[in-house]
Amino acid sequence: xxxxxxxxxxxxxxxxxxxxxxxxxxxxxxxxxxxxxxxxxxxxxxxxxxxxxxxxxxxxxxxxxxxxxxxxxxxxxxxxxxxxxxxxxxxxxxxxxxxxxxxxxxxxxxxxxxxxxxxxxxxxxxxxxxxxxxxxxxxxxxxxxxxxxxxxxxxxxxxxxxxxxxxxxxxxxxxxxxxxxxxxxxxxxxxxxxxxxxxxxxxxxxxxxxxxxxxxxxxxxxxxxxxxxxxxxxxxxxxxxxxxxxxxxxxxxxxxxxxxxxxxxxxxxxxxxxxxxxxxxxxxxxxxxxxxxxxxxxxxxxxxxxxxxxxxxxxxxxxxxxxxxxxxxxxxxxxxxxxxxxxxxxxxxxxx
Amino acid sequence: xxxxxxxxxxxxxxxxxxxxxxxxxxxxxxxxxxxxxxxxxxxxxxxxxxxxxxxxxxxxxxxxxxxxxxxxxxxxxxxxxxxxxxxxxxxxxxxxxxxxxxxxxxxxxxxxxxxxxxxxxxxxxxxxxxxxxxxxxxxxxxxxxxxxxxxxxxxxxxxxxxxxxxxxxxxxxxxxxxxxxxxxxxxxxxxxxxxxxxxxxxxxxxxxxxxxxxxxxxxxxxxxxxxxxxxxxxxxxxxxxxxxxxxxxxxxxxxxxxxxxxxxxxxxxxxxxxxxxxxxxxxxxxxxxxxxxxxxxxxxxxxxxxxxxxxxxxxxxxxxxxxxxxxxxxxxxxxxxxxxxxxxxxxxxxxxxxxxxxxxxxxxxxxxxxxxxxxxxxxxxxxxxxxx
Numbered sequence: 001x002x003x004x005x006x007x008x009x010x011x012x013x014x015x016x017x018x019x020x021x022x023x024x025x026x027x028x029x030x031x032x033x034x035x036x037x038x039x040x041x042x043x044x045x046x047x048x049x050x051x052x053x054x055x056x057x058x059x060x061x062x063x064x065x066x067x068x069x070x071x072x073x074x075x076x077x078x079x080x081x082x083x084x085x086x087x088x089x090x091x092x093x094x095x096x097x098x099x100x101x102x103x104x105x106x107x108x109x110x111x112x113x114x115x116x117x118x119x120x121x122x123x124x125x126x127x128x129x130x131x132x133x134x135x136x137x138x139x140x141x142x143x144x145x146x147x148x149x150x151x152x153x154x155x156x157x158x159x160x161x162x163x164x165x166x167x168x169x170x171x172x173x174x175x176x177x178x179x180x181x182x183x184x185x186x187x188x189x190x191x192x193x194x195x196x197x198x199x200x201x202x203x204x205x206x207x208x209x210x211x212x213x214x215x216x217x218x219x220x221x222x223x224x225x226x227x228x229x230x231x232x233x234x235x236x237x238x239x240x241x242x243x244x245x246x247x248x249x250x251x252x253x254x255x256x257x258x259x260x261x262x263x264x265x266x267x268x269x270x271x272x273x274x275x276x277x278x279x280x281x282x283x284x285x286x287x288x289x290x291x292x293x294x295x296x297x298x299x300x301x302x303x304x305x306x307x308x309x310x311x312x313x314x315x316x317x318x319x320x321x322x323x324x325x326x327x328x329x330x331x332x333x334x335x336x337x338x339x340x341x342x343x344x345x346x347x348x349x350x351x352x
Numbered sequence: 353x354x355x356x357x358x359x360x361x362x363x364x365x366x367x368x369x370x371x372x373x374x375x376x377x378x379x380x381x382x383x384x385x386x387x388x389x390x391x392x393x394x395x396x397x398x399x400x401x402x403x404x405x406x407x408x409x410x411x412x413x414x415x416x417x418x419x420x421x422x423x424x425x426x427x428x429x430x431x432x433x434x435x436x437x438x439x440x441x442x443x444x445x446x447x448x449x450x451x452x453x454x455x456x457x458x459x460x461x462x463x464x465x466x467x468x469x470x471x472x473x474x475x476x477x478x479x480x481x482x483x484x485x486x487x488x489x490x491x492x493x494x495x496x497x498x499x500x501x502x503x504x505x506x507x508x509x510x511x512x513x514x515x516x517x518x519x520x521x522x523x524x525x526x527x528x529x530x531x532x533x534x535x536x537x538x539x540x541x542x543x544x545x546x547x548x549x550x551x552x553x554x555x556x557x558x559x560x561x562x563x564x565x566x567x568x569x570x571x572x573x574x575x576x577x578x579x580x581x582x583x584x585x586x587x588x589x590x591x592x593x594x595x596x597x598x599x600x601x602x603x604x605x606x607x608x609x610x611x612x613x614x615x616x617x618x619x620x621x622x623x624x625x626x627x628x629x630x631x632x633x634x635x636x637x638x639x640x641x642x643x644x645x646x647x648x649x650x651x652x653x654x655x656x657x658x659x660x661x662x663x664x665x666x667x668x669x670x671x672x673x674x675x676x677x678x679x680x681x682x683x684x685x686x687x688x689x690x691x692x693x694x695x696x697x698x699x700x701x702x703x704x705x706x707x708x709x710x711x712x713x714x715x716x717x718x719x720x721x722x723x724x725x726x727x728x729x730x731x732x733x734x735x736x737x738x739x740x
Contacts, residue, residue: 049593055436056415061408061477062438065723069595076608078615079593079727080444083409083416083436092433092448098455099355125415128471129376132414233422233432251429333419338432 005097006216006223007344008209009038010312010319015178015204015300018114024058025070028110028205032070035106035207039219043072046209047102049079050093052086052109053304056121067110078102085109086206086308087231087269087330087340093210094229103215110205111304118201118303126334127236138334139198139272143190145243145335146274150192152244155277157192161185163273164196164298171295178202178300196298199271204302206309224315224326224344228256231330231340238335246282249329249339253283256341258327263343265290265317265326267310271297275336279329283341293317307331311342318346355454357737359576359583360698362392362569368532368683371470372563377412378424381466384565385425388462392569393580396426399569400458405435405445405465406687407722410477412468425464437591439635439722441465442566442690443729447589449570450731459572465692466565467685474561474686493558493638495724497550499603500640504552506604509643509658511552515543516661517639518557518681524668525678527707532562532683557639557681564685566692573737584698587715587738588619589731596724603725609648612728613719617650620715620732621739625650629732631673631700631710633693634719637680642666646674649719649730668708676700676708690720694731701735 011034019027036042049071055063064081073079082088086109093105113121119137126132149155164185171177178200186195209219216223232248232255235241253259266289270276276291285291292298294313297306307330314326325345332338364387366372372380381404389395402425409415418434425432437444442465449463478492504511519540525531526538546556576583592612594601613625622628634649636642643657651672652660660666666674675681677696680689697718699705705713714735721728 054415055408055410061410062723064436065438065596065726068593068726069598073594074598074600076592076594076606076611078591080435080448080591081437083434084418088433092435092451095448095451095455095457098457099451101355121415124409124413125417125419127420128412128414128417231431232429233419233427235423235428236420237423248429332416337419337422 007315008220171299199301230255364388368564443720525682559684590615694718
């Protein structure tokens with residue numbers, strides 16, 4: 001793995017509770033234009049395109065095929081799709097760039113949660129024979145995890161409330177966030193999780209451009225170099241997992257080189273306050289690490305794009321010179337079943 | 353930087369049938385994966401990462417099933433990717449897996465594709481209403497039949513060609529123990545007498561709905577050196593996509609398919625596909641797509657593909673055998689169908705295809721397509737390692 005790959009541009013929508021007036025393609029188009037404009041590239045300049053989305057949010061099979069129309073895939077392009085969060089699409093694009101086949105990649109992801117009941121929809125990703133028929137919803141499962149953390153003494157309800165307050169205060173500075181400023185911690189949704197412990201339900205899209213080596217330096221003043229990226233999955237059944245820990249996150253972080261030197265920033269995909277507790281522990285993040293300066297998934301959680309947004313936000317801080325070494329994390333599945341960790345670095349700022 | 357050579361050292365598939373009521377989805381994929389490991393004489397511990405593909409989640413009613421299948425595929429503690437590129441997904445999934453090896457991120461990767469259509473109803477899954485879009489209403493056949501009719505008009509092909517393909521593929525399937533349809537009493541007359549479904553496509557010229565899974569073990573040069581049986585070597589692989597519907601699209605011979613094949617041939621050093629490629633496993637869900645793809649892939653000039661079929665060139669003992677396994681016409685677990693083409697191509701160059709083996713198959717093309725003829729993935733595998 002000798003090739004250097006960097007995130008050179010990032011764009012996202014304003015994340016909103018509903019976007020009834022927009023199709024997925026219409027929601028995505030401005031983001032694609034924006035990320036291309038940031039580099040001056042056109043669709044035909046891009047060597048590889050990869051996206052992440054889910055048919056179950058759209059409520060129909062092959063929903064991603066229409067998004068391709070938005071990309072403008074003519075003449076035909078080299079393109080692929082993961083039925084996962086866009087963070088994994090970025091991983092696929094990263095391996096493609098490592099092979100040396102191409103120097104640039106466009107990665108995008110989108111999700112509209114507003115047309116359905118996302119708590120019900122997510123039950124369909126559980127074991128279809130033994131668990132899904134019971135319809136245990138995503139908040140209830142996260143609440144089991146939160147209660148386990150409280151029972152083990154890792155956190156308590158006031159500490160969780162503080163995570164929520166900090167995230168939403170930070171989101172004040174993020175014009176794309178769905179929930180900004182002080183938001184009441186609220187009533188219990190599923191004990192011990194209150195409204196403030198849960199992510200907003202919303203629609204949104206994000207896009208990133210990756211480039212290799214000198215191409216990255218041409219396209220971006222301060223590229224966010226991907227020093228390592230890895231992802232790991234755990235067993236599906238909650239009954240065989242230690243819910244208060246995240247061994248898959250720890251292993252992915254180790255393989256990505258996250259523990260070799262301290263990071264100054266971490267963008268964590270923790271849709272629930274309690275999951276930030278688990279991730280901080282697994283990633284050994286101290287209090288000196290700036291966690292979720294964007295407000296994180298508690299401020300905006302466009303499903304299938306939220307993980308890619310974490311990588312984009314971390315990269316954008318490096319682009320702006322606000323971070324030198326940042327960690328970005330994405331998750332999939334109930335109670336943090338699958339986790340991806342990327343380590344991004346900017347070149348030292350005193351070098352012109 | 354040159355990429356790592358990739359070898360296929362293990363292949364496993366299930367016996368494809370209309371309904372595998374004896375196994376869960378997890379049981380089905382486990383069976384194929386275990387057979388691939390057995391072929392490679394490897395264990396679950398030898399696998400560094402898993403790449404899984406299938407067609408829409410709606411076909412079984414499970415959202416992102418890779419989460420549930422992690423345990424069954426020995427992926428716990430490992431990286432697991434889930435690819436979905438419509439009907440081409442089986443091919444794309446294999447290519448994503450090859451890139452993990454080519455980039456030297458991982459040494460040995462398990463890739464698998466499946467569909468358990470009996471859990472739901474694919475026709476329903478394809479017919480959900482879409483706001484602001486013309487509905488397909490009649491599944492895939494309703495979409496593709498006009499394109500077949502356009503091909504017949506453009507090429508002047510006699511209307512008997514489609515039945516010849518179906519008759520050939522169903523006879524080939526009799527030699528493949530894993531094929532779904534084993535029609536021992538098949539005759540050309542029976543194909544031609546079968547009911548018209550979507551004019552000009554007859555019932556016997558369409559693919560069945562299957563439950564099934566296929567798995568492959570991909571590894572690097574060092575892994576290939578340890579393989580107990582001959583490996584298949586990757587000589588070229590590519591994906592191409594174009595929009596579903598637009599005025600400039602040629603639905604009979606999409607440019608994405610032509611470009612994808614050209615990229616594969618360039619990588620593999622193929623100057624004349626008709627001469628340099630020994631056999632083809634191509635994605636033919638409706639019989640007329642054999643002559644159409646022969647042209648699209650460069651095996652025949654425009655308007656000439658049907659002549660190869662009619663002359664028997666694509667028969668198992670012909671000069672360019674096509675769909676030796678029986679093809680998609682005989683076995684269609686949709687999300688797996690593309691990877692079955694890739695795996696059958698690899699079996700041929702390994703010399704392990706059994707009764708449907710083509711003598712001396714050294715370079716074989718595996719082909720998949722999906723969506724409204726808009727997604728293409730292909731690979732060319734050889735019995736010898738690539739020279740460059």
